[in-house]
Amino acid sequence: MAEKSSSGRRRASDSEAAASPVAASPASESSFAPHDHDQCRVTAIAEVERLCAERGLRLTPVRRRALELLWESHRPLGAYAMIERLSAEGWNAYPPTVYRALDFLVTNGFAHKLHGANAFVGCTAPDAQHAPQFLICTECEEMREVVDEGVQAELRRALSERGFMATRLSLEIEGVCAPCRAGATPAGERLS
């Protein structure tokens, strides 16, 4: 009921999950340092379950599995890569199936799309209204979602100064993370 199905092209009138993408929120830090990723994943999924229950959203099997796949690592996952994964697991994974699941996750703030890479990641702060920065390391190919209050404040100021009412914001930053700069390979092991 509260669910936005939203097939069809995006229109200006599509109501967003978050009223303003540049709202204030507690700083949610994460780094490229190694960490217990199991907990990462488990926590994130539990949180989404909670939010779905709270909001009357249906975390159906495909949607849940899609979310789990996004949380298998901090590497962005492409829609067609996800299709392959699901197919291998015996799902009926046509493109629309996966895009619909991803659309559900993104629309409700449980995942993000990285437009620069045409790929998706789980959201680390699904509860907050935020204007996240995505730090994408070209070495280890991991992505880190950062919500920096200083940056957000400046964005709010810059936008309001110009009388621009923002409804969607995407900030993607490619570069090299600290561990990779130091010659180390962080958290996830290297691909291939």
Next chain:
Amino acid sequence: MAEKSSSGRRRASDSEAAASPVAASPASESSFAPHDHDQCRVTAIAEVERLCAERGLRLTPVRRRALELLWESHRPLGAYAMIERLSAEGWNAYPPTVYRALDFLVTNGFAHKLHGANAFVGCTAPDAQHAPQFLICTECEEMREVVDEGVQAELRRALSERGFMATRLSLEIEGVCAPCRAGATPAGERLS
């Protein structure tokens, strides 16, 4: 010679036109207010010509025409839309032709790609190293490139605090511009 041809997928080692996307630069203001777009266009193209001469880059006919098309308005133009335009004008406009021209413009900082819309726009500050913000109005469909020094400073701080060395940055903001909020239709006339 100094030209980057860069066919093939982007690698981490691809040298960028700008060493750091978050370098300091003079504030270059522009608004959604009506303006003399002829001058906009003429100035921008003259500047690119100057820079090409200075750097030994070749602004060939397709590249030049592609740039002119980008500057016909402040609306982002898709690659295939450009193909249609060029074909109508009698060019041999296969996809690679246009993508190569766009790649030349983007690589050398004469144009930007908006990943959220898969579309391209001319750069309003081709000389500066900047981390531009793209304000995209969903009403009038125009885009404004803004370089806000405050935002840039915060980004530099946030990144350096986290030891992240950025090489590419993309900040796209969708929303409604001031004139549209006021009920007016700015500069360019409405589509259809």
Next chain:
DNA sequence: AGTTGAAATGTTATGTTGTTTCAAGTTTTG
């Protein structure tokens, strides 16, 4: 002017990403 090597373009084909459409199944609600 002719040669040569590098850069740019022409052309076909194909790869990747995302959507439309309608039928069929599932869940919720009265």
Next chain:
DNA sequence: CAAAACTTGAAACAACATAACATTTCAACT
């Protein structure tokens, strides 16, 4: 249970982008 709303299945297709290789153009140097 039946109706309504939501979700998924399935095929086809549309939009976006690149691979690969042939050909042409250009600049530099005899």
